[in-house]
Amino acid sequence: MIFSDAIPADAFRSVRQRSVKLCEPLETEDFTAQPCTEVSPPKWHLAHTSWFFEEVILCKYKHDYQRFNPSFSKLFNSYYKSAGVHWLQSERGNLSRPTVSEVLAYRHYIDEQMLALLKKKTDDLSLKQVLELGLHHEQQHQELLLMDIKYILGINPQLPAYTDAPLPKGEKIQPAWFEHPEGIIETGYDGNGFAYDNEKPKHKSYIYPFRLSQNLVSNGEYLEFIEDGGYSNPALWLSKGYDFINENNITQPLYWSRQDDTLFEFTLHGNLPLDPELPVAHISYFEADAYAKWKACRLPTEQEMEVFHQTTIAEQGTTPPSGLFHPNNTHASSDQLWCWTSSHYSAYPGFSPFSGMAEEYNGKFMCNQFVLRGSCIATPPGHWRTSYRNFYEPHQRWMFSGIRLARDDT
């Protein structure tokens, strides 16, 4: 937990600055594009994270608070129905106004108001709690920012790079398996720090012996699957998955392309020749599941992943190599892609949602999504913990997702 020890105002300042810093490489025009519904304009992320502080903290904790602009209340609400009607998600990219500089002015105003408030109410515990939620919320949007920026740049025929830092080459890694015996395990959060409602309560599960690959599936391994006709063999696919790849002409991971006879992968470091040793990224659940089946393996459950993280890399995930925006296996100590699990996203036994507006944070999405575990290169330092549950729909691919294989250990 990053914030409990820090002075709240310092934590606030630090997280808020990072969002703006992530956008520094962008052109003004990049801030408003929304090439598909799920990808939001970077400008929107900068505004929505500010709206969250305004709505949840300033409007409640600050006497006579004056909103920066009353129309933003509707405009930058993402999906909180208890906070009133909101602008349609699919239409975010149609909003040329407010401009980027107006949004930055909005951020500045929120920052000043928040810092003044924090100075005044140093001992308000409930304020600290929502502050922490707001900061974790902003960190989630920092990861989304990188995902969305990558998509906006990646569909552009000019394929502009986000950074000109070079991407180190991958290294050949030896297969290795983590093993775990049968028995009762405990997963979920019960520490003193921050965790989302969906990580609680800590609870017992009965687990069967399994093995988990120490490594993510590499581009080279995935290429074998493709070359073996994996995408045209219905026996490997979930029914909805096979329909999906056929309706959308999907025959390779999201950012792969072929020029003449060379495969390329678009990364935030530019469009680069595919490196066979790097982990395969931007994979849907459908693809991960089909690959695992082709390998006579399966995807892990989220319990298996959590036990794995408890055991081996409890401290991991907090220190992704700075300046790198693509998974790179030379830093083997940390997860660099979210791993799909076979677990549908459901409530834990005894689940009780956050109260207030945050009740809508997690619970209402527990339908038709799958859990991903670990973290990724785009996850902000200090954001992740072992009990962390990420979730996406099985067809989605624009997040930094990868494959970790599991098998029954019999």
Add this chain to the structure above:
Amino acid sequence: MIFSDAIPADAFRSVRQRSVKLCEPLETEDFTAQPCTEVSPPKWHLAHTSWFFEEVILCKYKHDYQRFNPSFSKLFNSYYKSAGVHWLQSERGNLSRPTVSEVLAYRHYIDEQMLALLKKKTDDLSLKQVLELGLHHEQQHQELLLMDIKYILGINPQLPAYTDAPLPKGEKIQPAWFEHPEGIIETGYDGNGFAYDNEKPKHKSYIYPFRLSQNLVSNGEYLEFIEDGGYSNPALWLSKGYDFINENNITQPLYWSRQDDTLFEFTLHGNLPLDPELPVAHISYFEADAYAKWKACRLPTEQEMEVFHQTTIAEQGTTPPSGLFHPNNTHASSDQLWCWTSSHYSAYPGFSPFSGMAEEYNGKFMCNQFVLRGSCIATPPGHWRTSYRNFYEPHQRWMFSGIRLARDDT
């Protein structure tokens, strides 16, 4: 298990006859309608179940088998890609030919061929196994037949009854709860009889103390939810659910309608004034979940439901009152509606699919569906068992589904 003790030919004859018998009340025109993609024409069910025996048994076990009509191979394949291309599900209702009498002739041919084969190969164990699968398959389609017939009649402005047998009135039932303590339980099938691959293997789970309502939620109770504004309160709904009911203008269960100030429910016994004591039926997961939340309860998990069935009604489900085609709580000993569980439909630990064409029976649908437990008024006698897992998508309502509430017992 119904068939293991019976003489195979008798079991075959009996199941096959029942399908045709279920269609007796139909007009020829009813056999071809397909009012929506998921509802198949009754004619198609009669043909497809025959196709299953042809494809899985006759083509494999009978030397020099001559197909009744080679074009049926493609026409009546539902979704078995290993058996070749198939006619689009959404286009089944466009096929006026083969006619009903041609389909009945097809059934007759299959029956004769099968009975001849069974006479000859009395000791072939593998044949007995696929025979059993084929019969359970046909029983599943018998339930679908009643669901689909109900839908075809129910969208018709004439609202024709399927049967003119009277429907007994419901009785007021006192609330009662089943209780279960914390601990390790075992669910799944490991008997000697027939079970689908998705019910296996038997395995352990850790379970927390819970209560389960002995009764299904009644129409009258559900009406209170409606009258309290349940359908327009977003806080009660899953996000996808609230979108779904609004896009489709859903404000009540599938077969309810209002004439002047009276509520009616269309049943296979005709369009009847809503009986407040009967269980509410034809409910989506979204509705079941919202109702449970409104009641400050939750839906049970499938493990909880299976433990409940193990304990209380192991023998139940096999004797629905004959001649009744709508749930009726005067027969309290049996389940009469499938109960939605909060469990996404997933593989059990150690799951291994059927082999051959039947590999596509269950596993490829383990995505974005929820498990229902129990059985329903339309389930054929002898089909159900405690470990049985039914599954549907969360928006679907045309099956005989209902609500059984659960709560944590703390």
Add this chain to the structure above:
Amino acid sequence: MIFSDAIPADAFRSVRQRSVKLCEPLETEDFTAQPCTEVSPPKWHLAHTSWFFEEVILCKYKHDYQRFNPSFSKLFNSYYKSAGVHWLQSERGNLSRPTVSEVLAYRHYIDEQMLALLKKKTDDLSLKQVLELGLHHEQQHQELLLMDIKYILGINPQLPAYTDAPLPKGEKIQPAWFEHPEGIIETGYDGNGFAYDNEKPKHKSYIYPFRLSQNLVSNGEYLEFIEDGGYSNPALWLSKGYDFINENNITQPLYWSRQDDTLFEFTLHGNLPLDPELPVAHISYFEADAYAKWKACRLPTEQEMEVFHQTTIAEQGTTPPSGLFHPNNTHASSDQLWCWTSSHYSAYPGFSPFSGMAEEYNGKFMCNQFVLRGSCIATPPGHWRTSYRNFYEPHQRWMFSGIRLARDDT
């Protein structure tokens, strides 16, 4: 005009019987299919034409008229909003009830009521007028019946024939052109017989010298266009047309198919090897226009077609060879396919719509449709006249449409 001279009751009886007779080759199952929105179930045509007499005549002219079934008022209204709400066109095929025999009983009831009325009111001129409209309306539906039956049988993998009468082979025909000089011409109807409102008033147009092919484009000629890459050359196509054929993978006329290396054409006489001398049929406006452009010609205007018909075949179109249900050029004296014109379907100068419910007959469709002239093999004897205007949307192909080329005569 066929009816003015006939005894009304005889005309009525004759037209009504013909509709039922056209359905004689059908199986009961064929009566309810609706493979696409624009194709109505044959049962629906039989009922709707009866509804028209009930709504327009019996309800108005018969004292204390009792409807056969009040629910039919909504069910068999096609699109007359002044007659109240109507069942959705796209959902006609979902109605298994009323059954075919109920619909025939409905027809029988209407026939009896009508004949009784006609006997009584022999001198009511306004009644005669709406009777005539009702009979022409039914004749239009007789042509639609054959179009729709052909479509229902033609999408069926069994490709059942409507008639087992043999189809005579086409004959090679020499090219010949009709020529017409510049000047003022008159088109439109001003006779004493029946004509639709859209054919009136007779009016003058200024016309430039043109030539019109005496023959329809043949299958063989159209095949040259295909083999020359016509369907993949965007320069030949209207913009909307090129989009349409690509989105729908259209590469040949509607009923053509290729088996091994042989081209077949499905006809009401069965699925036959393509006869190169017969006229190409079931062509969209987009295809007709592209073909004409490829031939360095153009499609005629509707004025040019009407002048052509005035001059050369005034008596034509009334005697299609009986027992033939596919165009056959051995009967050169009559048109056998509707010819696409380049004229958008618009009101004539001074147009005044029918009054009453019939106001909705033509005028409200004058948008985004093109006029076809002539008549076709499916047009009932006596229905057509020189001023007749048929109209369809440019992508539609299921009517008996063909191509007659025109060119400027300079």
Add this chain to the structure above:
Amino acid sequence: MIFSDAIPADAFRSVRQRSVKLCEPLETEDFTAQPCTEVSPPKWHLAHTSWFFEEVILCKYKHDYQRFNPSFSKLFNSYYKSAGVHWLQSERGNLSRPTVSEVLAYRHYIDEQMLALLKKKTDDLSLKQVLELGLHHEQQHQELLLMDIKYILGINPQLPAYTDAPLPKGEKIQPAWFEHPEGIIETGYDGNGFAYDNEKPKHKSYIYPFRLSQNLVSNGEYLEFIEDGGYSNPALWLSKGYDFINENNITQPLYWSRQDDTLFEFTLHGNLPLDPELPVAHISYFEADAYAKWKACRLPTEQEMEVFHQTTIAEQGTTPPSGLFHPNNTHASSDQLWCWTSSHYSAYPGFSPFSGMAEEYNGKFMCNQFVLRGSCIATPPGHWRTSYRNFYEPHQRWMFSGIRLARDDT
């Protein structure tokens, strides 16, 4: 004709500068938005008009011409299939790159290259002709620019004004009718100046006596139609029109809104209280046609409109009041809204398309569109002429369209 007399380089410079000047009030973010498929990002217009000169002139007339950026060839092609594949129209708004300044650099490069070329080839007649086409093309996009900018600003909840110049109030105007007798008239272009291929050849038509309103229908008059229930009376509407307004919940002109009890109209001068004397604008063909029917009038044909313009305002349309971006009837001498005609957009007799890439300019759109005549406040000075034919689909409303009534003069 503006260019024939001018020195080509001066005309080029003047037209090109005006496009950039029209964008001066925009924020960078406004340049990339595409709120619906038909509305293109302003940045795209600036680039596409440059692409046109590059593709049609520089690549052909300039020896060893080096493209500014080869990828622009595909990116800024609108729909010219003869010039190769092109970026999807609906995806233009997804392109954050090239940035506005890159596009301005592109324009600068094209301008320099073109001016150098024009200096060199002063006597090349064919160059002059395509130059003229390119300049008229750019002028068309200047009008589109204002339409699209208005839409981008108008869907924004902030409703930003394009100009802060005040909009003069409308004046009450007395009804007056233009009258024209029966006979042969001539329409179409045969002058020496520039005209599009679709305006040619000049040709005769036979016309019936008619009257045409001297004034456009005003907001106040249109409001009466609304208040009389015009939008919910199916008898007034084309069938496709009634479906369209119901599916899209259309109950008033595009830019009208109601706040409390006051009607507002969004204009490029800001969101203003509706002025009842100003002409009603941003009306679909469906709405114009329904209004005319409600008034017991009709829309004029394009021939009637051209005769009207020939007679009364031949010099008109060339001098819209500068600095005004909304129709204003105090300048009665000029048309300020395009008037819908009842004429489908078709080829004139003897039509022959431009050759080369420009063949795709007009002819391929002659399907399912209606002609509009006159010009509008956004039409560049000097662009319009009496024979000018504008065309849009009947549901479209974002152009500056209005209603001029006609009636038969009997």
